[in-house]
Amino acid sequence: MTEPFLQIQGIRKAYGPVVAVENVDLQVRRGEFLTFLGPSGSGKSTTLYILAGFEDPTAGNILLDGRSLLSIPSHKRNIGMVFQRYTLFPHLSVGENIAFPLKVRRLPKAEVDAKVKEMLRLVRLEGFEDRRPAQMSGGQQQRVALARALAYDPPLLLMDEPLSALDKKLREEIQYEIRRIHQQTEVTILYVTHDQEEALRLSDRIAVFSKGIIDQIGTGPELYSNPQTRFVAEFIGDSDFLPCKVLSASDGHATISLGDGRALDRIPLHGFASAGGKAALMLRPERLRLARISGENAGIAATVSDITFLGNNIHVSTTTDDGALVSVRLPFGHEAIAGLNRGDRVQLTFDAGSAHVFC
Numbered sequence: 001m002t003e004p005f006l007q008i009q010g011i012r013k014a015y016g017p018v019v020a021v022e023n024v025d026l027q028v029r030r031g032e033f034l035t036f037l038g039p040s041g042s043g044k045s046t047t048l049y050i051l052a053g054f055e056d057p058t059a060g061n062i063l064l065d066g067r068s069l070l071s072i073p074s075h076k077r078n079i080g081m082v083f084q085r086y087t088l089f090p091h092l093s094v095g096e097n098i099a100f101p102l103k104v105r106r107l108p109k110a111e112v113d114a115k116v117k118e119m120l121r122l123v124r125l126e127g128f129e130d131r132r133p134a135q136m137s138g139g140q141q142q143r144v145a146l147a148r149a150l151a152y153d154p155p156l157l158l159m160d161e162p163l164s165a166l167d168k169k170l171r172e173e174i175q176y177e178i179r180r181i182h183q184q185t186e187v188t189i190l191y192v193t194h195d196q197e198e199a200l201r202l203s204d205r206i207a208v209f210s211k212g213i214i215d216q217i218g219t220g221p222e223l224y225s226n227p228q229t230r231f232v233a234e235f236i237g238d239s240d241f242l243p244c245k246v247l248s249a250s251d252g253h254a255t256i257s258l259g260d261g262r263a264l265d266r267i268p269l270h271g272f273a274s275a276g277g278k279a280a281l282m283l284r285p286e287r288l289r290l291a292r293i294s295g296e297n298a299g300i301a302a303t304v305s306d307i308t309f310l311g312n313n314i315h316v317s318t319t320t321d322d323g324a325l326v327s328v329r330l331p332f333g334h335e336a337i338a339g340l341n342r343g344d345r346v347q348l349t350f351d352a353g354s355a356h357v358f359c
């Protein structure tokens with residue numbers, strides 16, 4: 001097996017008593033787009049800053065192409081960076097901003113000019129060369145920052161919430177640009193966001209950060225269909241949780257009982273189960289089936305509390321007889337919704353494999 005391009009080994013960073021990251025281990029392939037996703041304060045930026053060389057880790061090592069980066073100062077690591085706030089030089093034109101890292105590296109003028117042109121083309125800002133940053137929109141400024149970061153062909157590009165200051169439409173437009181540029185240049189990208197949609201749209205793999213540690217690393221579909229922790233289940237996709245009891249467990253699956261005494265078999269299990277122990281059953285709104293109760297109830301009994309039209313989806317909020325809130329999402333025009341009203345009694349069913357039990 002070839003060695004991973006980037007290896008982050010057991011990184012820990014403490015600021016006095018505050019542990020910002022703990023035991024972060026990651027291996028990144030050359031050309032991969034890997035995103036750090038997690039809530040505020042979970043250690044995403046700290047990990048990125050350690051890679052960039054702005055911070056030293058308290059413990060651990062970082063290897064790029066098999067060589068430790070730790071003794072190399074930040075400006076010699078040859079890593080491109082784009083940050084949340086626009087960091088362009090305000091007194092320089094767009095062209096001069098992009099040329100800056102090339103001039104620092106003492107490239108001949110003709111080469112610098114050619115590269116600036118190529119970069120402007122890459123980020124689709126031809127003709128903007130002589131503008132000042134203040135004369136451009138936020139999205140255009142971030143594209144210049146991207147062009148500047150990529151101008152000297154860094155093998156690794158770090159991006160810390162580069163789109164968070166932009167409105168939704170512009171954000172989506174630049175997400176598309178970043179994806180295209182990644183495919184075109186094959187640069188390895190580590191990207192930070194707390195927006196799950198952005199992470200899913202851009203990334204080959206996502207590392208989910210929670211309280212300074214990585215809870216799980218995987219592709220979007222892996223994290224969605226097989227979350228290893230309740231935190232990941234809540235962070236990727238929508239989910240509801242029902243209290244349950246574990247009756248027995250084997251082979252990574254559990255038999256559980258719900259509040260109404262109904263037993264459910266072969267539900268994927270995460271965490272350490274003890275027989276009779278309390279647990280939570282996770283359900284995804286788009287994986288649930290809903291039918292009116294007529295005759296014998298074959299599912300979880302619930303009452304419809306709200307019905308919301310969401311364009312191509314209908315969102316049905318229900319309250320189970322135990323008082324838990326469970327949402328069901330159905331395609332517009334689905335037969336189960338015809339004539340459905342608030343207060344109607346329904347039964348919710350699902351395939352065992354689409355649910356998860358967390359202890």
Ligand SMILES: Nc1ncnc2c1ncn2[C@@H]1O[C@H](COP(=O)(O)OP(=O)(O)OP(=O)(O)O)[C@@H](O)[C@H]1O
Pocket residue numbers: 015018019020021038039040041042043044045046047194
């Ligand atoms: N210089 C510092 N001194 C003390 N604590 C710090 C310092 N920098 C970060 N921290 C703490 O480390 C933890 C992780 O911070 P970090 O900036 O990595 O989070 P983040 O995941 O990037 O959050 P956000 O989404 O808000 O940017 C936080 O609890 C933060 O308060």
Ligand SMILES: [Mg+2]
Pocket residue numbers: 044045046160
């Ligand atoms: Mg941050």
